[in-house]
Amino acid sequence: xxxxxxxxxxxxxxxxxxxxxxxxxxxxxxxxxxxxxxxxxxxxxxxxxxxxxxxxxxxxxxxxxxxxxxxxxxxxxxxxxxxxxxxxxxxxxxxxxxxxxxxxxxxxxxxxxxxxxxxxxxxxxxxxxxxxxxxxxxxxxxxxxxxxxxxxxxxxxxxxxxxxxxxxxxxxxxxxxxxxxxxxxxxxxxxxxxxxxxxxxxxxxxxxxxxxxxxxxxxxxxxxxxxxxxxxxxxxxxxxxxxxxxxxxxxxxxxxxxxxxxxxxxxxxxxxxxxxxxxxxxxxxxxxxxxxxxx
Ligand SMILES: Nc1nc2c(ncn2[C@@H]2O[C@H](COP(=O)(O)OP(=O)(O)O)[C@@H](O)[C@H]2O)c(=O)[nH]1
Ligand SMILES: [Mg+2]
Ligand SMILES: [Zn+2]
Numbered sequence: 001x002x003x004x005x006x007x008x009x010x011x012x013x014x015x016x017x018x019x020x021x022x023x024x025x026x027x028x029x030x031x032x033x034x035x036x037x038x039x040x041x042x043x044x045x046x047x048x049x050x051x052x053x054x055x056x057x058x059x060x061x062x063x064x065x066x067x068x069x070x071x072x073x074x075x076x077x078x079x080x081x082x083x084x085x086x087x088x089x090x091x092x093x094x095x096x097x098x099x100x101x102x103x104x105x106x107x108x109x110x111x112x113x114x115x116x117x118x119x120x121x122x123x124x125x126x127x128x129x130x131x132x133x134x135x136x137x138x139x140x141x142x143x144x145x146x147x148x149x150x151x152x153x154x155x156x157x158x159x160x161x162x163x164x165x166x167x168x169x170x171x172x173x174x175x176x177x178x179x180x181x182x183x184x185x186x187x188x189x190x191x192x193x194x195x196x197x198x199x200x201x202x203x204x205x206x207x208x209x210x211x212x213x214x215x216x217x218x219x220x221x222x223x224x225x226x227x228x229x230x231x232x233x234x235x236x237x238x239x240x241x242x243x244x245x246x247x248x249x250x251x252x253x254x255x256x257x258x259x260x261x262x263x264x265x266x267x268x269x270x271x272x273x274x275x276x277x278x279x280x281x282x283x284x285x286x287x288x289x290x291x292x293x294x295x
Contacts, residue, residue, distance in 0.1 A: 003034050003042045027053070028208050028218055029077040029163060052109045053077040054165060057227040072229045076165050076206060076218050081158070082110040085168030085177065087118040088127050094169070095130060099240075099281035101167055102139075104228045106239040110165075112139055113158060117173040119145040133275055137242050146176045156181050163208070165218040167226070178219065182211045187219070233289050237265060240282050242274055258286060 009025045026032060026047050034042035055074045082105035086098055098114060105112040114134050116127055127143065134141045140158065144151035159181070166174045175187035206220045228239075234254045237243040243257070243265050251262035268274040 001034070001040060001042055003032075003044050005044050009044065009047070027074045027077050028206050029053075029079060031078065050077040052079060054079060054082065054104065054108045054110065055229045056104065056225075057229045075220065076208070078163060079108075079110055079165050079218070080162035081164045082108075082112050083115060083159075083164050083166045084112060085115045085117060085166055085172045085174045087121075087172040088116060089118060089121040091169055091171050093127065093130065095277055096281050096284060097169055098134075099278065100228070100285060101226060103231070103236070103239040103285060104226050106241065107228055107231055114139050114141045115144055115151075115155065115168075115177070116141065117144045117146070117177060119143045119150050120147040133277070144173075144177060146173060146180050149180065152177070152180055159215055159217070160212065161214045163216040163218070165206075165220065167220055174219065178217060182217070185209065185211070185217075227288065228285075231289060233286060236282065236286055236289065240278060242278070243268075243282070246274070256286060258283065 005026055026044060030050065031048040032044045033046040033048075035045050036042045053074050054076050055072050057072065082101070084098055084101045084105070086093060093116070102112055116131060119127075131141055131143060142151045142155050142158075144155060146152075155177070166178065168174055171190075175189050178185055179187050179189065206218050208216050208218045211217050231239070233256045237247055237255075237257050246264040246268045247255070247257075249264035250257065250260065252260055255263050255265075257263050257265035265274065265279075269276060269279045
């Protein structure tokens with residue numbers, strides 16, 4: 001139902017420890033109360049508290065002056081599954097993108113599921129080691145193909161009765177997979193999200209679609225990057241789920257597992273208990289967290 005959002009909801013800011021955060025007022029997935037103004041239109045009167053939400057640092061706009069404050073952009077709320085979609089080739093498999101999305105999902109308390117698509121392009125079973133890595137970590141991991149239909153029935157089962165948000169690089173096959181599962185969606189395939197020369201992408205809002213009773217899909221067209229919001233350096237390790245058991249044994253409780261002496265995480269990497277690729281992803285993300293964020 002088409003609803004308007006009264007002005008009083010529109011400009012809300014939240015003050016947390018001396019810093020201002022913009023809060024997106026009503027987002028995809030929010031539960032709201034509405035008042036009917038017509039047979040098929042209404043006004044939002046209340047937005048209910050969120051069970052969880054997925055957010056990212058708002059992209060920097062050219063010429064905008066940020067005086068230290070960080071803007072949080074909420075993408076969707078009250079989600080069950082974050083479906084991280086990747087492909088074996090075209091585009092080439094990229095574990096660092098998966099790990100970054102896992103951090104976003106873990107820090108937002110979502111159930112993370114990994115899809116590795118385009119299995120039909122994997123002649124040599126190159127992907128096996130990656131699949132085993134994520135399965136061993138405990139993530140449900142599907143290898144799929146829209147050509148052979150491999151993995152799709154199992155994926156379908158997993159989505160049932162849940163609110164599922166699909167995320168991944170452009171071209172990995174998100175729309176194609178959704179079309180296979182739910183042909184009536186008729187999503188456009190092969191659409192490259194548009195970026196202007198200045199690197200600012202056009203605003204495309206995500207939408208939530210009911211595909212079966214109690215089963216919902218959120219597609220995120222045009223949103224390419226996710227830079228997790230509000231994670232401190234010393235907390236990042238907790239979102240690499242296999243690090244958690246080692247972290248308490250680090251000498252310093254603010255250990256960032258980077259250079260500190262007697263770091264149990266680094267030890268576990270050195271003796272092969274933590275996968276080196278995962279640790280490299282960790283270091284890469286750690287490097288992008290700014291020191292001066294105070295929460
Ligand atoms: N070989 C192969 N190609 C696929 C598969 N899934 C999608 N594609 C192709 O990959 C391209 C991008 O797909 P699309 O669904 O638009 O990706 P999206 O950007 O993630 O939504 C299209 O040309 C699809 O036909 C697959 O399983 N195997
Ligand atoms: Mg698409
Ligand atoms: Zn450490």
